[in-house]
Amino acid sequence: MKCRHKRNEWIGYLLGELSSKQQMRMESHLKECMACQKVTEELKSTLTVLNRVTPPPQDFSGGDVFVYEIHHKMERREIVSSRSRRFRQAAAGLTIVLLMAVMVIKLIHQKPDSPVVQPGSVSHLVKAEPMSSRLQTPTIRLRTSVKPVSMMSGPSNVSTMTQPKFPRKPRINLHIKTISGIQKS
């Protein structure tokens, strides 16, 4: 016949976790029930073996030295973290400066798409391509003034004499008008 007492109750009994009343009740039951006797014997031997295994050394934590070591470690970490924080801030600042410098250099050296220049035309507005699709730089309006070759190279008879075989490219003067809201003349 199966007993109503569960294995868990016997673990609690052997660990001494029950109240004195419960403990006495379990003891009286144990005297009568063979199945429970078997279970408790089995559990007892297991607990005995378990309690023999790896007894940790008595108070190896080291008392006040342990507390001192904790504070020492925390101070050391604080120093390291403050240093790394400063380093990170400096690195971030430097990166921003470098990025801005690169952007400015790119903008200065950027050439517009070769405009279709009609001979005789003087100036028109060219819409330049954005510098990079990722950066999404704002539209840059460039005003170009183009002078025809004949006007740049003096009188017509000289120009016909010194004119090269292929027509010269027109000189383009760039004036950055607006860059992301900053007015530049």
Add this chain to the structure above:
Amino acid sequence: MKIQDPDAELIREFQAGSVEAFNDLVRRHQAAVCRMAYRVIGQQEESRDIAQEVFIKAHQMLPKWRFKAKFFTWLYQTTWNLARNWRRKHSRLDYYEYIGEHKELQTHPEAQVGMHYQEQKAMIKRVLGQLPKRQHQVVLLRIYERLSVEDTAAVMQCRPGTVKALLNQAMKRLSQIVKKEQTYDEMSA
């Protein structure tokens, strides 16, 4: 009369700016935390380091402590997690065959009894290490640390019923191994 939790008092003092309260808190629990870490990883020096790591974490966490749980449950939980992580990182190291074990066996009075004790001890240790994570944890907390079912459940973040079931499974498994060893000894004797 309501019994005040001494940990809660110390935490309140620490939150008010007392460093000595934190030191008292460490002194109260350092042995238990070291023991728990030692039970998981089996190395004295490393378990000390892990225990210190636990208290450093506590130092960072305590200013935000809201007194919804018992402090020692948090301690045991963190110790268990850190020690398990350590063991996972050093899984190549056979943790039950460390140098300390051999030293301990040589000096232990029961070591004189013979090889049987040593073998049984090593075997149980090996089995404990091979138990599923939760069963191992429940054995450490209930059998070795003698926490109640409710406290164990709080540490393991599960229901008391689950703790009972896990301990039952672990004890069954360990009993089987012990029984097998005993029958083997009887046969060989």
